[in-house]
Amino acid sequence: MPEQPFDNSETNDSLTVEQAIVNLQGEDLGLRIYAAWWLGRFRVDEPLAVDVLIKALDDEADRTEAGGYPLRRNAARALGKLGDQRAVPALVRSLSCSDFYVREAAAQALDMLGATSSISVLIDLLQDQIPGTLPAPEPPNLAQPFDAILEALGALQATEAVPLIHPFLQHPVPRVQYAAARALYQLTPAPAANQYGDRLIEALSGPDLQLRRSALSDLGAIGYLAAAEPIAETLAENSLKLIALKGLLETQLKQSPDLELPEGAVRVMQLMDELL
Numbered sequence: 637m638p639e640q641p642f643d644n645s646e647t648n649d650s651l652t653v654e655q656a657i658v659n660l661q662g663e664d665l666g667l668r669i670y671a672a673w674w675l676g677r678f679r680v681d682e683p684l685a686v687d688v689l690i691k692a693l694d695d696e697a698d699r700t701e702a703g704g705y706p707l708r709r710n711a712a713r714a715l716g717k718l719g720d721q722r723a724v725p726a727l728v729r730s731l732s733c734s735d736f737y738v739r740e741a742a743a744q745a746l747d748m749l750g751a752t753s754s755i756s757v758l759i760d761l762l763q764d765q766i767p768g769t770l771p772a773p774e775p776p777n778l779a780q781p782f783d784a785i786l787e788a789l790g791a792l793q794a795t796e797a798v799p800l801i802h803p804f805l806q807h808p809v810p811r812v813q814y815a816a817a818r819a820l821y822q823l824t825p826a827p828a829a830n831q832y833g834d835r836l837i838e839a840l841s842g843p844d845l846q847l848r849r850s851a852l853s854d855l856g857a858i859g860y861l862a863a864a865e866p867i868a869e870t871l872a873e874n875s876l877k878l879i880a881l882k883g884l885l886e887t888q889l890k891q892s893p894d895l896e897l898p899e900g901a902v903r904v905m906q907l908m909d910e911l912l
Contacts (some may be wrong), residue, residue: 699778
């Protein structure tokens with residue numbers, strides 16, 4: 637579920653870090669939700685902001701009729717963006733929250749924080765072995781946020797999870813299949829990993845725009861160079877293709893031990909120029 641900032645009369649220009657922290661601890665639930673979003677959106681580098689966001693992960697006041705915790709969701713997303721490792725234990729606990737979208741946000745945040753200490757709990761969640769969790773409230777009513785979990789396990793280099801990830805290549809939800817391919821690419825030595833990158837390239841020619849967008853994001857995240865031309869030719873927004881190509885470029889630059897641009901990086905830059 638995408639972030640949903642609360643709409644209130646405060647603008648980004650008028651809200652200060654101090655006021656956002658005060659609002660997050662106040663009684664107005666709408667202001668609290670907005671403050672959590674705002675602190676993450678602007679990546680506020682302030683220890684007190686992290687402290688109050690961690691506290692918000694246990695909030696009971698803001699609960700929907702369906703049992704969801706919107707404030708907790710925004711707090712988890714924000715903590716992932718702020719990069720403070722102090723948030724890791726609280727985010728791991730949030731993987732047991734009944735709210736599907738809190739678990740999703742927590743998995744994504746732990747991915748961003750590089751929290752390898754969360755791997756065992758993520759594996760339990762992947763196997764749906766954490767009691768008290770509820771499925772997504774809308775179709776396809778997934779038991780767990782499998783795509784976020786798979787992406788986190790791949791990014792965290794959880795090689796012990798590979799046998800558990802493989803079955804998700806056949807999952808009935810395509811975006812979950814893509815997340816499994818993305819994770820397996822990251823967890824499999826080359827050249828065997830290429831089969832999973834190629835699977836994502838195939839997804840770029842699918843009939844569903846939203847799924848093509850998802851595959852673009854996955855290919856950008858893994859930096860699969862063979863996808864450069866297919867990405868540029870995908871029937872999708874140029875802005876999304878540029879973001880995916882940027883991921884490929886960053887991967888190429890990280891792999892270059894010297895200051896000379898590798899051939900792959902030049903090739904990607906040329907494709908990006910053509911899209912601008």
